[in-house]
Amino acid sequence: MKTVRTRIAPSPTGFPHIGTIYQALFDYAFAKKNNGKFYVRIEDTDRERLVEGAEEKIFEALDWFGLVEDESVRKGGPFGPYKQSERLQIYQKYAKELIERGGAYYCFCTKERLEEVHKKQTENHVATMYDKHCRNLSKDEIARNLAENKSYVIRLKIPENTDIVVTDEIRGEIHFDSNLIEDAVLLKSDGYPTYHLASAVVDDHLMETSHLVRGEEWLSSLPKHWIALDYFGWEKPLFFHTPVLRNPDKSKLSKRHGHTNVVWYKEEGFLPEAILNYLALMAWSHPAGKEIFPMEEFIKYVELKDLKPVGPIFDLEKLKWMNGEYIRMLSVLELERKLIEFYKEDQEVMHVLKNSQQKDTLITLAQTRMKTLKDFKELVIPLQIDLTDEEKLVIKALQESFGKISDWNKDVILAGIREVLAATKAKGKVLYKIFTGREKGLPLPDMLELFGKEKVLNDLSKKA
């Protein structure tokens, strides 16, 4: 059997997208399962949308999730270069070759003419596509245009009147009427290739991609790739078009309605393992029906053809629940490390985390109350608020009760609390408001024991 080779092919046009991670997850797991290779190819052929630093961010995201590739620009590998802008000659060579094979042609149409055609088609309610104006230019004409240094693109010659049958491993055979498929631009006038030449055809062939996993938005252009591959006579990879992740309103997951930037999840205190586990459940399910399982198990059971073709809605609530589950699975030490990493620039929280007397207890108490690492702060940092006269009365009672305690431990403190609650008819919430500034918090007896009688009474007198 052929070696399994999967890839992600992100374009460095912005922040690292959660959808890219979704793809990478399946690519990575499937490659690992089959002792294959997972590689990253940077697709920077759109010079206008290129964003400085975006490439580094993609790799940082991959590292954060632990979806580390086997081959890439930064890792090297036998199929490099792994960045398309460094492969320009290759694409140009193959574009010319395709022309010779009769599968492509020079097009000298100007942008203005194209716009004109487009406009007319829209007016006539006809499919908007290239009118094949340059498809049958004579050899002389082409030579003349070339000699005159006219700007040109190279277009794919889609056969006419053909039923194009392609296969997607998730959906099966799909038919397309070739007359409705555009003679797509393969090589742009700036000499850079488009996706239709560089990625799905030349690179995936040269880099020996065996299982091509990509978003469903590519399904409509599959026939173009299929035909180009046929012109070259190249063996095709198995195509898997994963469903697109959606917003709650069912539209394609976007910045506007959802959170697409990987960095956002990190800043909100989500754990990469939890996100991955959640993502694994999108359009796929564990054979035993398990919801929570480690990466090793995902690798063991993942099958690309088991992916469902329906676009799932990204449910942040369920992700939060799962994140909480992952937080609870951590040992205190592991959680402490994650908290330190998360709060390293927050003086206030770091102060708490550095207090060796208190940190373990605090972390343990907070653990069941956190959905994200971000929740930790409001659990341990009190809010400064003004108290009502009624609440100040409760403080008086508290001072009296606590003042009598000689053996300061949580059981005795709890007894004192109950006493005060009974005497003042106050609700537990009031106590929490007094101590934390919020109507809830970590268990008071434990907290007060931890802080010590002196500090507690001191604080109370300040608030009275």
Add this chain to the structure above:
RNA sequence: GCCGCUAUCGUCUAGUGGUCUAGGACGUUGCCUUCUCAAGGCAAAGACCGCGGGUUCGAAUCCCGCUAGCGGUACCA
């Protein structure tokens, strides 16, 4: 508009012709626990399997039509 894909609780899903009066998870509600909030435990509500036709002794499961949603329709990926 045209082309393509898809269609089970609000959401993620199980289900591949009979075991489905459709199972699980998130969320929601109630109860237990209780110093608050969580966590945990136990319950409950929630899907005439988008609609309409077939095929079959029998369909959520197969076929057709419709509808709806999504994706594509760029010298973007």
